[in-house]
Amino acid sequence: MVSDGLIKSRDSKVKFTLTSDEFKVNDKSQSEDRLAKYRRKFLSNGSSYVYSKDKNESSIIISQ
Numbered sequence: 001m002v003s004d005g006l007i008k009s010r011d012s013k014v015k016f017t018l019t020s021d022e023f024k025v026n027d028k029s030q031s032e033d034r035l036a037k038y039r040r041k042f043l044s045n046g047s048s049y050v051y052s053k054d055k056n057e058s059s060i061i062i063s064q
Contacts, residue, residue, distance in 0.1 A: 001025065004034065015052040018042055 001007045006025045016025045023035040050061040
């Protein structure tokens, strides 16, 4: 996400939601191209992914 300019650094506060038809980073919808790229990278059939990180805490929710 850093290399795509979606966040400033690996240490940045971030929340992203990725489903088969939606990709949001810090509550901002991303383009169809980015959706396709990250869907290929993170999702398997019908799954969704929610990740958030703030300072020293992080959480991940993966739904099948």
